[in-house]
Amino acid sequence: MTQSAIYSRVIGTGSYLPARRVTNQQLADELAARGIETSDEWIVARTGIQARHFAAPDQTSSDMAVEAARRALDMAGLSADQIDLIMVATSTPDFVFPSTACLVQSKLGITNGCAAFDIQAVCSGFAYAMATADNFIRSGAYRNVLVIGAETFSRILDFNDRTTCVLFGDGAGAVVLQASSEPGILSSALHADGSHSNILCVPGNVNAGAVQGEAFLYMDGQAVFKLAVKVLEKVAHEALEKAGLEAEAIDWLIPHQANLRIMTSTARKLDAEAKMVVTVDQHGNTSAASIPLALDVAVRDGRIKAGHNVMIEGVGGGFTWGAVLFRM
Numbered sequence: 001m002t003q004s005a006i007y008s009r010v011i012g013t014g015s016y017l018p019a020r021r022v023t024n025q026q027l028a029d030e031l032a033a034r035g036i037e038t039s040d041e042w043i044v045a046r047t048g049i050q051a052r053h054f055a056a057p058d059q060t061s062s063d064m065a066v067e068a069a070r071r072a073l074d075m076a077g078l079s080a081d082q083i084d085l086i087m088v089a090t091s092t093p094d095f096v097f098p099s100t101a102c103l104v105q106s107k108l109g110i111t112n113g114c115a116a117f118d119i120q121a122v123c124s125g126f127a128y129a130m131a132t133a134d135n136f137i138r139s140g141a142y143r144n145v146l147v148i149g150a151e152t153f154s155r156i157l158d159f160n161d162r163t164t165c166v167l168f169g170d171g172a173g174a175v176v177l178q179a180s181s182e183p184g185i186l187s188s189a190l191h192a193d194g195s196h197s198n199i200l201c202v203p204g205n206v207n208a209g210a211v212q213g214e215a216f217l218y219m220d221g222q223a224v225f226k227l228a229v230k231v232l233e234k235v236a237h238e239a240l241e242k243a244g245l246e247a248e249a250i251d252w253l254i255p256h257q258a259n260l261r262i263m264t265s266t267a268r269k270l271d272a273e274a275k276m277v278v279t280v281d282q283h284g285n286t287s288a289a290s291i292p293l294a295l296d297v298a299v300r301d302g303r304i305k306a307g308h309n310v311m312i313e314g315v316g317g318g319f320t321w322g323a324v325l326f327r328m
């Protein structure tokens, strides 16, 4: 019964990667044709990335979100019409509006009038969305919530800027959360510091029929790196403390898949290097999609099992960061 539900449980996961896989060497060759120099060695050494997927020209974030959602619903054993709320974490929505979540609702054929909205917290978006969904469920407002992270970052990359275009990829991941008397999400912690908004941004908007400002991603890589390492450690401990658990209780750590060096640094501080799920090597940084993509990979390959404690943690533009600790 919804009234007695106090926890939100993950009952299904799903993900989708667009068909076009581009290795570092292929990307380096494409960039060389534009006179931009990079190499597989540089990208692997600085980031751990070996390949990423890019959406087809006519493929949007909502298209990929729908594929991931279908797989998550299938695992959950729910029909789309049983969903009470759809949240899509994305910084690369199909349109300025309507929200990508509304487009997903329509493409899934949902006619029950469920609530649908997007969450904008860049690479922390999925952690923000999970925490938000948890609060809706624990308040008794909704029973079945579809939480999606979906991105087409390839559309906002400047392929003349080698410091950013080698880092990102496209994809989507989804979970179905359901109200339950068993845990469930144990704790969450979300933060932002808008004073750092200029170190990672797409500083443009639509004005009078054109883009005013910049339509490409800008990043001060070193500033982001330093801040990310600092806040991720802190927020992981905050989530553990709220749940009354020690770091040893974590069975699987799923950090935002941005950069293997940042991920390893945080994992080391939690003594959880061996428990870290890594997909950045094959996916690149897919922003809000990276955590649910990695989660789905580790659930489907059998690493993450029922009863395991999973810590997800994200950091991104805004600057935003957050962590969610949950039991599968």
Ligand SMILES: CC(C)(COP(=O)(O)OP(=O)(O)OC[C@H]1O[C@@H](n2cnc3c(N)ncnc32)[C@H](O)[C@@H]1OP(=O)(O)O)[C@@H](O)C(=O)NCCC(=O)NCCS
Pocket (backbone or CB within 6 Å): 037, 038, 039, 042, 043, 046, 047, 123, 162, 163, 164, 166, 219, 220, 221, 222, 224, 225, 228, 258, 259, 262, 285, 315, 316, 317
């Ligand atoms: C982006 C990042 C990989 C760059 O690594 P770095 O060690 O800081 O490298 P620097 O920016 O100091 O650049 C070092 C050199 O490599 C060069 N370089 C940058 N990108 C390159 C590329 N793709 N290929 C080859 N060389 C490159 C630079 O021009 C610079 O050359 P110079 O010394 O001749 O000036 C790193 O800063 C990083 O990972 N930052 C965090 C990014 C992130 O995770 N963002 C998402 C958060 S959500």
